[in-house]
Amino acid sequence: MTVILPDFLKSNVLVVGDIMLDRYWYGSTNKISFESPVPVVEINNVIDIPGGAANVAMNIASLGGRVRLIGLVGVDDAAQRLKKRLTECKIKWNFISVDTHPTIMKLRVMSRNQQMIRLDFEKKFNNVNTDQLMNVIKVYLPQYKVLALSDYAKGTLDCVEEIIKIARFFKIPIIIDPKGVQFSKYKGATILTPNMSEFEAIVGFCSNEEIIIKRAKELMNEYDLLALLITRSDQGMTLLQRSLDPLYFSAQSKEVYDVTGAGDTVVGVLSAALSLGENLEKSCFLANAAAGSVVEKSGTSTVNVAEINNVVQKYEYTKIPTGIVDRGLLKYVVSVVRGRGEKIVMTNGVFDILHYGHISYLMDAKKLGHRLIVAVNSDKSTRRLKGKHRPINVLERRMFVLSALSMVDWVVSFDEDNPIQLILEISPDFLVKGGDYNVNNIVGGKEVLRQGGQVCVLKFQEDCSSSSIIDTMEINEIN
Incomplete structure (x- = not known):
């Protein structure tokens, strides 16, 4: 940097x-x-x-x-x-x-x-x-x-x-x-x-x-x-x-x-x-x-x-891990890069079947700062949110695929219904969601604003969603 x-x-x-x-x-x-x-x-x-x-x-x-x-x-x-x-x-x-x-x-x-x-x-x-x-x-x-x-x-x-x-x-x-x-x-x-x-x-x-x-x-x-x-x-x-x-x-x-x-x-x-x-x-x-x-x-x-x-x-940065991390390690590495003046971007979701819409959205999110954190719903959290037949891909596979993306710095999971506690722990400079969210309705949005951060809603590809892809696959199987 x-x-x-x-x-x-x-x-x-x-x-x-x-x-x-x-x-x-x-x-x-x-x-x-x-x-x-x-x-x-x-x-x-x-x-x-x-x-x-x-x-x-x-x-x-x-x-x-x-x-x-x-x-x-x-x-x-x-x-x-x-x-x-x-x-x-x-x-x-x-x-x-x-x-x-x-x-x-x-x-x-x-x-x-x-x-x-x-x-x-x-x-x-x-x-x-x-x-x-x-x-x-x-x-x-x-x-x-x-x-x-x-x-x-x-x-x-x-x-x-x-x-x-x-x-x-x-x-x-x-x-x-x-x-x-x-x-x-x-x-x-x-x-x-x-x-x-x-x-x-x-x-x-x-x-x-x-x-x-x-x-x-x-x-x-x-x-x-x-x-x-x-x-x-x-x-x-x-x-x-x-x-x-x-x-x-x-x-x-x-x-x-x-x-x-x-x-x-x-x-x-x-x-x-x-x-x-x-x-x-x-x-x-x-x-x-x-x-x-x-x-x-x-x-x-x-x-x-x-x-x-x-x-x-020539600053000798302490080599820090990237990819899949637990909460404790995430808090540490965020502390280190913040000490360098880097800005933290954070988003969350299920990311069940990764598609073009996800990639485009994550690329835009990364442009807002220096480091991108993706918080992923655990399998239990996903089932409570999406139903008993989800996720299609288990947590380990979803996190592995996300960690392989060049724009993603850290991938972390959460078991709760929403990532509010994780957001409070990290206090990102930018909290990002895609789609037609209202800033006031984004989980953790008010807290991030209160701590001096920004909340951003990015455009999401309307014709791309994991649910629609799954629905199309099910229809094709029936036919």
Whole structure:
């Protein structure tokens, strides 16, 4: 599948959070100090890079997007260097200067492609008057499509509840990279992006996927969250939503070189994509691809559109089964392909004697999306529906023939009189029936519409039906 990237030049994000300067001292190491058994690093290069919330903004700007950064800094050289670098990258900024605190800076000493030591220069912005910060946010927030909050627990977002309240008033999605063990302060946000350690710090150790899903949904319900995107290192990412099955995105990096700032990249790309109206599944897919690229770089880094596109087009899809599946496997494979941004089409029927009308109808159905599911009445279900002499072909044969069709991805059976429960489990993007059905009378139609899907009625060949073929055969036998 070829994935078309959105026009990131039109993305529009406001970033608020803990602003930092990431300073790198690069040098050579050839001897041990006589003073203490530690290496001596002869520094030959110094690089300053915006970090924390500023790195989120840098990632959006690297895509060509429109972005503004708001946060707290000190009155010092580090703040001036940040302003200069952000301006060079066409990032608009509003810094609230606090003369009692230094700008947060992390100094890393690098040699031979290794981090020797990190030194942190910081004083948390706790108990700082945030009135000016809130006033600036109120002025600029309505001008942006998405609000990204980068929380490193340095004090800038001590007023996060008030910020969320304002964003919800303006109906602006709120993406938060959280920190700490008090997620209650994020109540009402749209999406949180914790890593697995942060997630387990809140909900407790999770020994398997079922526990992760259960506790994630409890967390979302408790704090009124739309979704959780859990970053899981070499296991990729998992998107969990309250009313839908989880989506899994496999890790895309060939080699993990440095994870510094990878979370910033995820939030930046996710926010940029959502600001363009992309759905949550595709936005997470793009963020995962971006993370796969940035961890292959050294230090605090960003990604550009070409790098994301390179990962996306070479995306290593987990090989998934097609053909005849049971319900459990179907739910899993649907989750996987949804994670790639693919649309699911679903139809159902007896499909007793496959004919031209069926083939034509299924071909048209497949054109609506990327994947086609055909749900087939079991033999018992068919007898209740069509009478004791049906089906002509037993379930195994009907499913085998359907699975051999090139346009059909998965064939699944159901024993109930109708597939409403299966439809609810899959939540297709398109629910399709053929013939003269009224949309309001299609089983599962209202439920699919309620979940944001579409219900379609396709033309069916009037002179083709299994029943008419059977009737013709019976007449010919009599004659």
